[in-house]
Amino acid sequence: MRRHQKPPSTPSLLTRRSVRLGLFAAGVASVATAAPAQASTHATASGVAIAQDHTFTHADPLHHTQVKDTFTVQQFGSVKSADVRNQANAVSVGCSADAHCRSVALSFQIVTMANVRTHLNAVNVSDAANQSCTGCQTLAGAYQFIVSTSKPFTLDQNAQRRLTLIHQRLDALTRSTVPAADLKRQVDALAAEVTGVLHNAAATAPQAGAQPVVTMHRHLDGWPAH
Template sequence: MTHHRKPRASRAGRKVAQLGMLAAACTAGFATASPAGATSSASTFTRQVGIAVDEAHAKAGPRHRVDYDDEFAIHELGTRLGVGARNRAVARSVGCSLDNPCRAIALSFQVVTTTGTITRLNATNTSRAVNDHCEGCQTFAGAYQFIVSTPYSFTLSRSARNELAVLERRLHDLERSREAVHVVKARADSLASEVVTLLRGAVAAAPRGADVNPLSSFRPTVTMRRHID
Protein backbone atom coordinates (compact mmCIF):
# COMPACT_ATOMS: atom_id res chain seq x y z
CA MET A 1 0.00 0.00 0.00
CA THR A 2 1.24 3.47 -0.91
CA HIS A 3 -0.14 6.27 1.21
CA HIS A 4 0.57 10.01 0.95
CA ARG A 5 -1.10 12.80 2.88
CA LYS A 6 -0.49 15.73 5.18
CA PRO A 7 -0.02 14.39 8.74
CA ARG A 8 -2.90 15.01 11.12
CA ALA A 9 -2.64 13.44 14.56
CA SER A 10 -6.36 13.80 15.22
CA ARG A 11 -7.18 11.65 12.20
CA ALA A 12 -5.35 8.57 13.48
CA GLY A 13 -8.02 7.69 16.04
CA ARG A 14 -10.80 8.02 13.49
CA LYS A 15 -8.96 5.75 11.07
CA VAL A 16 -8.49 3.01 13.68
CA ALA A 17 -12.21 3.09 14.47
CA GLN A 18 -13.18 3.03 10.79
CA LEU A 19 -10.86 0.09 10.11
CA GLY A 20 -12.49 -1.87 12.90
CA MET A 21 -16.02 -1.13 11.70
CA LEU A 22 -15.23 -2.03 8.10
CA ALA A 23 -13.52 -5.28 9.07
CA ALA A 24 -16.49 -6.23 11.25
CA ALA A 25 -18.97 -5.45 8.46
CA CYS A 26 -17.11 -7.60 5.94
CA THR A 27 -16.40 -10.55 8.21
CA ALA A 28 -19.94 -10.62 9.60
CA GLY A 29 -21.31 -11.73 6.26
CA PHE A 30 -18.83 -14.59 6.03
CA ALA A 31 -19.43 -15.75 9.59
CA THR A 32 -23.22 -15.90 9.21
CA ALA A 33 -22.87 -17.78 5.93
CA SER A 34 -20.58 -20.47 7.38
CA PRO A 35 -22.23 -23.87 7.89
CA ALA A 36 -22.67 -25.27 11.39
CA GLY A 37 -19.55 -27.03 12.56
CA ALA A 38 -17.26 -25.14 10.19
CA THR A 39 -13.71 -24.95 11.49
CA SER A 40 -12.85 -21.55 10.02
CA SER A 41 -12.53 -18.98 12.79
CA ALA A 42 -13.31 -15.27 12.79
CA SER A 43 -9.59 -14.51 12.80
CA THR A 44 -9.19 -16.51 9.60
CA PHE A 45 -11.94 -14.47 7.97
CA THR A 46 -10.27 -11.27 9.09
CA ARG A 47 -7.03 -12.26 7.35
CA GLN A 48 -9.02 -12.72 4.13
CA VAL A 49 -10.51 -9.22 4.23
CA GLY A 50 -8.79 -6.20 2.67
CA ILE A 51 -9.43 -2.81 4.28
CA ALA A 52 -8.77 0.69 2.90
CA VAL A 53 -9.77 3.89 4.72
CA ASP A 54 -8.83 7.39 3.54
CA GLU A 55 -9.98 10.91 4.35
CA ALA A 56 -9.18 14.51 3.50
CA HIS A 57 -10.34 17.15 5.98
CA ALA A 58 -10.12 20.94 5.64
CA LYS A 59 -11.43 23.53 8.08
CA ALA A 60 -11.21 27.31 7.69
CA GLY A 61 -12.16 30.03 10.17
CA PRO A 62 -11.33 33.58 11.25
CA ARG A 63 -7.89 32.55 12.54
CA HIS A 64 -7.06 30.39 9.54
CA ARG A 65 -9.03 31.67 6.56
CA VAL A 66 -7.66 29.30 3.91
CA ASP A 67 -7.30 25.56 4.38
CA TYR A 68 -6.65 22.80 1.89
CA ASP A 69 -6.16 19.08 2.34
CA ASP A 70 -5.73 16.32 -0.20
CA GLU A 71 -5.33 12.57 -0.01
CA PHE A 72 -3.99 10.28 -2.72
CA ALA A 73 -3.78 6.65 -1.60
CA ILE A 74 -3.12 3.39 -3.45
CA HIS A 75 -4.15 0.06 -1.91
CA GLU A 76 -3.19 -3.13 -3.75
CA LEU A 77 -5.24 -5.70 -1.85
CA GLY A 78 -4.68 -8.76 -4.06
CA THR A 79 -6.87 -11.82 -3.59
CA ARG A 80 -9.46 -11.39 -0.84
CA LEU A 81 -12.84 -12.84 -0.01
CA GLY A 82 -14.06 -9.45 1.14
CA VAL A 83 -13.05 -5.83 0.69
CA GLY A 84 -13.97 -2.81 2.80
CA ALA A 85 -13.10 0.53 1.19
CA ARG A 86 -14.09 3.89 2.62
CA ASN A 87 -13.14 7.23 1.11
CA ARG A 88 -14.28 10.60 2.44
CA ALA A 89 -13.66 14.31 1.91
CA VAL A 90 -14.90 16.92 4.39
CA ALA A 91 -14.56 20.70 4.06
CA ARG A 92 -15.93 23.20 6.57
CA SER A 93 -15.87 27.02 6.70
CA VAL A 94 -16.91 28.54 10.00
CA GLY A 95 -17.61 32.05 11.25
CA CYS A 96 -16.09 34.25 8.55
CA SER A 97 -17.67 37.42 7.19
CA LEU A 98 -18.67 38.57 3.73
CA ASP A 99 -15.85 41.13 3.82
CA ASN A 100 -13.29 38.50 4.86
CA PRO A 101 -14.58 35.15 3.60
CA CYS A 102 -13.00 31.76 4.23
CA ARG A 103 -11.96 29.07 1.77
CA ALA A 104 -11.82 25.35 2.61
CA ILE A 105 -11.13 22.62 0.04
CA ALA A 106 -10.75 18.88 0.68
CA LEU A 107 -10.02 16.33 -2.05
CA SER A 108 -9.53 12.60 -1.51
CA PHE A 109 -8.43 10.17 -4.24
CA GLN A 110 -8.47 6.46 -3.32
CA VAL A 111 -7.24 3.68 -5.65
CA VAL A 112 -8.06 0.08 -4.69
CA THR A 113 -6.98 -2.96 -6.74
CA THR A 114 -8.39 -6.44 -6.15
CA THR A 115 -7.91 -9.89 -7.71
CA GLY A 116 -10.46 -12.66 -8.12
CA THR A 117 -14.11 -12.84 -7.14
CA ILE A 118 -15.04 -10.77 -4.09
CA THR A 119 -17.74 -12.43 -2.01
CA ARG A 120 -18.49 -9.25 -0.07
CA LEU A 121 -17.71 -5.67 -1.14
CA ASN A 122 -18.38 -2.82 1.28
CA ALA A 123 -17.35 0.37 -0.52
CA THR A 124 -18.42 3.90 0.39
CA ASN A 125 -17.36 7.19 -1.14
CA THR A 126 -18.72 10.39 0.39
CA SER A 127 -18.05 14.11 0.64
CA ARG A 128 -19.46 16.95 2.67
CA ALA A 129 -18.98 20.71 2.41
CA VAL A 130 -20.43 22.96 5.11
CA ASN A 131 -20.69 26.74 5.44
CA ASP A 132 -21.39 27.38 9.11
CA HIS A 133 -22.33 31.04 9.64
CA CYS A 134 -19.91 31.84 6.84
CA GLU A 135 -21.53 34.13 4.27
CA GLY A 136 -19.61 34.36 1.00
CA CYS A 137 -17.21 31.53 1.92
CA GLN A 138 -15.90 29.07 -0.66
CA THR A 139 -16.20 25.48 0.53
CA PHE A 140 -15.71 22.39 -1.61
CA ALA A 141 -15.25 18.69 -0.91
CA GLY A 142 -14.60 16.03 -3.55
CA ALA A 143 -14.21 12.28 -3.05
CA TYR A 144 -12.99 10.10 -5.91
CA GLN A 145 -12.75 6.32 -5.52
CA PHE A 146 -11.22 4.04 -8.16
CA ILE A 147 -11.77 0.27 -7.88
CA VAL A 148 -9.79 -2.05 -10.17
CA SER A 149 -10.95 -5.67 -10.35
CA THR A 150 -9.22 -8.38 -12.38
CA PRO A 151 -9.74 -12.16 -12.55
CA TYR A 152 -5.98 -12.75 -12.71
CA SER A 153 -3.08 -11.61 -10.52
CA PHE A 154 -2.36 -7.94 -11.08
CA THR A 155 0.02 -5.38 -9.62
CA LEU A 156 0.74 -1.86 -10.77
CA SER A 157 3.99 -1.59 -12.69
CA ARG A 158 6.72 0.84 -11.67
CA SER A 159 5.87 2.95 -14.71
CA ALA A 160 2.19 3.13 -13.72
CA ARG A 161 3.12 4.06 -10.16
CA ASN A 162 5.43 6.81 -11.42
CA GLU A 163 2.61 8.23 -13.56
CA LEU A 164 0.23 8.11 -10.61
CA ALA A 165 2.85 9.96 -8.55
CA VAL A 166 2.85 12.73 -11.16
CA LEU A 167 -0.94 13.02 -10.89
CA GLU A 168 -0.64 13.07 -7.11
CA ARG A 169 1.76 16.03 -7.30
CA ARG A 170 -0.65 17.85 -9.61
CA LEU A 171 -3.44 17.26 -7.09
CA HIS A 172 -1.27 18.67 -4.33
CA ASP A 173 -0.44 21.69 -6.53
CA LEU A 174 -4.10 22.73 -6.29
CA GLU A 175 -3.28 23.91 -2.76
CA ARG A 176 -1.59 26.95 -4.30
CA SER A 177 -4.56 27.74 -6.55
CA ARG A 178 -6.70 30.72 -5.68
CA GLU A 179 -9.07 30.19 -8.57
CA ALA A 180 -12.80 29.93 -8.02
CA VAL A 181 -14.15 26.69 -6.57
CA HIS A 182 -15.79 25.68 -9.85
CA VAL A 183 -12.37 25.84 -11.54
CA VAL A 184 -10.78 23.70 -8.82
CA LYS A 185 -13.63 21.22 -9.22
CA ALA A 186 -13.04 21.06 -12.99
CA ARG A 187 -9.34 20.43 -12.43
CA ALA A 188 -10.05 17.68 -9.91
CA ASP A 189 -12.49 16.06 -12.35
CA SER A 190 -9.87 16.23 -15.09
CA LEU A 191 -7.27 14.58 -12.85
CA ALA A 192 -9.76 11.85 -11.96
CA SER A 193 -10.35 11.16 -15.65
CA GLU A 194 -6.60 10.84 -16.15
CA VAL A 195 -6.40 8.36 -13.26
CA VAL A 196 -9.11 6.22 -14.90
CA THR A 197 -7.33 6.30 -18.25
CA LEU A 198 -4.02 5.40 -16.63
CA LEU A 199 -5.50 2.50 -14.66
CA ARG A 200 -7.27 1.10 -17.71
CA GLY A 201 -4.03 1.25 -19.66
CA ALA A 202 -2.16 -0.45 -16.81
CA VAL A 203 -4.69 -3.29 -16.71
CA ALA A 204 -4.60 -3.72 -20.48
CA ALA A 205 -0.79 -3.80 -20.56
CA ALA A 206 -0.35 -6.17 -17.61
CA PRO A 207 0.71 -9.77 -18.36
CA ARG A 208 -2.21 -12.17 -18.00
CA GLY A 209 -1.48 -15.09 -15.75
CA ALA A 210 -3.86 -17.87 -14.81
CA ASP A 211 -7.24 -16.80 -13.45
CA VAL A 212 -7.45 -16.93 -9.67
CA ASN A 213 -10.76 -18.77 -10.02
CA PRO A 214 -11.28 -20.12 -13.59
CA LEU A 215 -14.92 -20.97 -12.85
CA SER A 216 -15.83 -17.33 -12.25
CA SER A 217 -13.71 -15.53 -14.83
CA PHE A 218 -14.79 -11.99 -15.78
CA ARG A 219 -13.57 -9.01 -17.71
CA PRO A 220 -11.20 -6.68 -15.86
CA THR A 221 -12.95 -3.50 -14.76
CA VAL A 222 -11.95 -0.02 -13.61
CA THR A 223 -14.80 1.74 -11.80
CA MET A 224 -14.72 5.34 -10.63
CA ARG A 225 -17.07 6.62 -7.94
CA ARG A 226 -17.32 10.40 -7.63
CA HIS A 227 -19.06 12.41 -4.94
CA ILE A 228 -18.76 16.18 -4.68
CA ASP A 229 -20.37 18.70 -2.38
Protein backbone atom coordinates (compact mmCIF):
# COMPACT_ATOMS: atom_id res chain seq x y z
CA MET A 1 0.00 0.00 0.00
CA ARG A 2 1.16 3.48 -0.77
CA ARG A 3 1.36 6.06 1.95
CA HIS A 4 0.61 9.63 0.94
CA GLN A 5 3.57 11.92 1.52
CA LYS A 6 3.44 15.42 2.97
CA PRO A 7 4.80 18.33 0.96
CA PRO A 8 8.61 18.53 0.96
CA SER A 9 8.47 21.73 3.02
CA THR A 10 7.31 19.73 6.06
CA PRO A 11 10.10 17.43 7.24
CA SER A 12 8.83 14.01 8.24
CA LEU A 13 10.77 14.33 11.49
CA LEU A 14 8.19 16.84 12.74
CA THR A 15 5.42 14.23 12.59
CA ARG A 16 7.15 12.40 15.42
CA ARG A 17 8.43 15.35 17.37
CA SER A 18 9.24 14.70 21.02
CA VAL A 19 9.52 17.33 23.67
CA ARG A 20 12.27 16.67 26.20
CA LEU A 21 13.06 19.01 29.06
CA GLY A 22 15.60 18.83 31.90
CA LEU A 23 12.48 19.39 33.35
CA PHE A 24 -1.77 -0.11 19.96
CA ALA A 25 -4.92 -0.80 21.35
CA ALA A 26 -7.14 -0.35 18.28
CA GLY A 27 -9.87 2.29 18.29
CA VAL A 28 -13.33 0.83 17.90
CA ALA A 29 -15.51 3.89 17.44
CA SER A 30 -15.34 4.50 21.16
CA VAL A 31 -14.45 7.29 23.54
CA ALA A 32 -13.28 7.39 27.13
CA THR A 33 -15.78 7.92 29.92
CA ALA A 34 -16.32 11.59 30.65
CA ALA A 35 -14.37 11.94 33.87
CA PRO A 36 -10.67 12.58 34.44
CA ALA A 37 -9.20 9.08 34.75
CA GLN A 38 -6.02 7.66 36.15
CA ALA A 39 -3.68 6.26 33.52
CA SER A 40 -0.67 3.95 33.63
CA THR A 41 0.92 5.71 36.59
CA HIS A 42 3.12 4.87 39.54
CA ALA A 43 5.73 6.37 41.78
CA THR A 44 8.33 4.11 43.35
CA ALA A 45 9.47 4.22 46.94
CA SER A 46 12.63 5.96 45.74
CA GLY A 47 10.56 8.89 44.43
CA VAL A 48 10.57 8.06 40.71
CA ALA A 49 7.28 8.78 38.91
CA ILE A 50 6.24 7.18 35.62
CA ALA A 51 3.17 7.98 33.48
CA GLN A 52 2.34 6.64 30.02
CA ASP A 53 -0.72 7.40 27.89
CA HIS A 54 -1.32 6.18 24.33
CA THR A 55 -4.42 6.61 22.17
CA PHE A 56 -4.68 4.78 18.82
CA THR A 57 -7.35 4.56 16.11
CA HIS A 58 -7.43 2.58 12.85
CA ALA A 59 -10.12 3.17 10.18
CA ASP A 60 -10.55 0.95 7.12
CA PRO A 61 -13.30 -0.21 4.69
CA LEU A 62 -14.78 -2.43 7.40
CA HIS A 63 -14.75 0.31 10.03
CA HIS A 64 -15.07 3.67 8.29
CA THR A 65 -15.26 5.74 11.47
CA GLN A 66 -12.90 5.06 14.36
CA VAL A 67 -12.57 7.72 17.08
CA LYS A 68 -11.15 7.73 20.58
CA ASP A 69 -10.01 10.22 23.19
CA THR A 70 -8.38 9.87 26.59
CA PHE A 71 -8.19 12.43 29.37
CA THR A 72 -6.00 11.43 32.30
CA VAL A 73 -4.96 13.19 35.49
CA GLN A 74 -1.91 12.01 37.45
CA GLN A 75 -1.05 13.70 40.74
CA PHE A 76 2.32 12.51 42.02
CA GLY A 77 3.11 14.74 45.00
CA SER A 78 6.82 15.00 45.85
CA VAL A 79 9.12 13.15 43.45
CA LYS A 80 12.84 13.12 42.74
CA SER A 81 12.44 12.33 39.04
CA ALA A 82 9.63 11.75 36.57
CA ASP A 83 9.36 10.09 33.18
CA VAL A 84 6.08 10.98 31.43
CA ARG A 85 5.01 10.10 27.90
CA ASN A 86 1.86 11.03 25.97
CA GLN A 87 1.16 9.68 22.48
CA ALA A 88 -1.66 9.73 19.91
CA ASN A 89 -1.71 7.78 16.62
CA ALA A 90 -4.44 7.74 13.97
CA VAL A 91 -4.42 5.67 10.76
CA SER A 92 -6.80 5.50 7.79
CA VAL A 93 -6.30 2.64 5.32
CA GLY A 94 -7.79 1.69 1.95
CA CYS A 95 -10.96 3.82 1.83
CA SER A 96 -12.28 5.62 -1.26
CA ALA A 97 -13.60 9.10 -1.97
CA ASP A 98 -17.14 7.67 -2.20
CA ALA A 99 -16.80 5.92 1.16
CA HIS A 100 -14.06 7.79 2.95
CA CYS A 101 -12.66 7.01 6.39
CA ARG A 102 -12.49 9.13 9.52
CA SER A 103 -9.89 8.30 12.17
CA VAL A 104 -9.43 10.56 15.21
CA ALA A 105 -7.14 9.91 18.18
CA LEU A 106 -6.79 12.54 20.91
CA SER A 107 -4.87 12.24 24.18
CA PHE A 108 -4.92 14.79 27.01
CA GLN A 109 -2.44 14.03 29.80
CA ILE A 110 -2.29 16.13 32.98
CA VAL A 111 0.57 15.57 35.44
CA THR A 112 1.18 17.39 38.72
CA MET A 113 4.34 17.04 40.79
CA ALA A 114 6.29 18.83 43.49
CA ASN A 115 9.99 19.38 44.17
CA VAL A 116 11.87 22.25 42.57
CA ARG A 117 14.80 19.94 41.85
CA THR A 118 12.80 17.23 40.10
CA HIS A 119 14.49 15.75 37.04
CA LEU A 120 11.72 15.55 34.45
CA ASN A 121 11.79 13.77 31.11
CA ALA A 122 8.60 14.64 29.19
CA VAL A 123 7.76 13.22 25.76
CA ASN A 124 4.70 14.27 23.77
CA VAL A 125 4.21 12.86 20.25
CA SER A 126 1.51 12.28 17.64
CA ASP A 127 1.31 10.84 14.14
CA ALA A 128 -1.52 10.66 11.57
CA ALA A 129 -1.17 8.45 8.50
CA ASN A 130 -3.26 7.93 5.37
CA GLN A 131 -2.43 4.71 3.55
CA SER A 132 -4.02 4.44 0.09
CA CYS A 133 -6.97 6.34 1.50
CA THR A 134 -8.62 8.88 -0.82
CA GLY A 135 -10.57 11.72 0.76
CA CYS A 136 -10.00 10.43 4.30
CA GLN A 137 -9.89 12.60 7.41
CA THR A 138 -7.26 11.53 9.90
CA LEU A 139 -6.25 13.46 13.00
CA ALA A 140 -3.93 12.66 15.91
CA GLY A 141 -3.50 15.15 18.73
CA ALA A 142 -1.35 14.87 21.86
CA TYR A 143 -1.68 17.47 24.62
CA GLN A 144 0.49 17.22 27.71
CA PHE A 145 0.05 19.52 30.71
CA ILE A 146 2.67 19.55 33.47
CA VAL A 147 2.17 21.40 36.75
CA SER A 148 5.30 21.85 38.86
CA THR A 149 5.09 23.27 42.38
CA SER A 150 7.56 23.66 45.22
CA LYS A 151 5.30 21.81 47.68
CA PRO A 152 2.75 19.03 47.08
CA PHE A 153 -0.85 19.96 46.38
CA THR A 154 -3.91 18.28 44.93
CA LEU A 155 -6.51 19.64 42.57
CA ASP A 156 -9.54 20.78 44.54
CA GLN A 157 -13.13 19.76 43.79
CA ASN A 158 -13.80 22.86 41.72
CA ALA A 159 -10.79 22.21 39.46
CA GLN A 160 -11.72 18.54 39.09
CA ARG A 161 -15.31 19.45 38.25
CA ARG A 162 -14.19 21.90 35.56
CA LEU A 163 -11.82 19.32 34.09
CA THR A 164 -14.63 16.77 34.00
CA LEU A 165 -16.82 19.21 32.07
CA ILE A 166 -14.00 19.85 29.59
CA HIS A 167 -13.58 16.10 29.16
CA GLN A 168 -17.29 15.73 28.40
CA ARG A 169 -16.98 18.36 25.68
CA LEU A 170 -13.89 16.64 24.30
CA ASP A 171 -15.84 13.38 24.10
CA ALA A 172 -18.64 15.09 22.19
CA LEU A 173 -16.20 16.81 19.85
CA THR A 174 -14.36 13.55 19.16
CA ARG A 175 -17.63 11.84 18.20
CA SER A 176 -18.73 14.75 15.99
CA THR A 177 -18.44 15.03 12.22
CA VAL A 178 -16.63 18.37 12.38
CA PRO A 179 -14.08 18.71 9.51
CA ALA A 180 -10.50 18.05 10.55
CA ALA A 181 -9.40 21.70 10.24
CA ASP A 182 -12.25 22.91 12.47
CA LEU A 183 -11.71 20.02 14.86
CA LYS A 184 -8.10 21.13 15.39
CA ARG A 185 -9.18 24.65 16.32
CA GLN A 186 -11.84 23.46 18.73
CA VAL A 187 -9.53 20.97 20.44
CA ASP A 188 -6.94 23.74 20.81
CA ALA A 189 -9.60 25.87 22.50
CA LEU A 190 -10.34 23.09 24.99
CA ALA A 191 -6.63 22.72 25.69
CA ALA A 192 -6.45 26.44 26.45
CA GLU A 193 -9.28 26.00 28.96
CA VAL A 194 -7.40 23.15 30.66
CA THR A 195 -4.34 25.39 30.95
CA GLY A 196 -6.46 28.09 32.57
CA VAL A 197 -7.93 25.67 35.11
CA LEU A 198 -4.46 24.41 36.03
CA HIS A 199 -3.03 27.93 36.37
CA ASN A 200 -5.82 28.86 38.76
CA ALA A 201 -5.41 25.65 40.76
CA ALA A 202 -1.61 25.95 40.99
CA ALA A 203 -1.91 29.49 42.29
CA THR A 204 -3.43 28.09 45.49
CA ALA A 205 -0.59 25.60 46.09
CA PRO A 206 1.67 26.07 49.13
CA GLN A 207 4.76 27.98 48.09
CA ALA A 208 8.35 27.79 49.27
CA GLY A 209 10.18 30.40 47.23
CA ALA A 210 9.56 29.09 43.71
CA GLN A 211 6.42 30.06 41.81
CA PRO A 212 4.27 27.24 40.37
CA VAL A 213 4.82 26.53 36.68
CA VAL A 214 2.25 25.17 34.21
CA THR A 215 3.65 23.92 30.91
CA MET A 216 1.61 22.68 27.95
CA HIS A 217 3.13 20.57 25.16
CA ARG A 218 1.01 20.26 22.00
CA HIS A 219 1.48 18.18 18.88
CA LEU A 220 -1.17 17.83 16.16
CA ASP A 221 -0.83 15.87 12.95
CA GLY A 222 -3.60 15.37 10.42
CA TRP A 223 -5.02 14.86 6.93
CA PRO A 224 -6.04 17.00 5.21
CA ALA A 225 -3.29 19.27 6.43
CA HIS A 226 -5.47 22.40 6.43
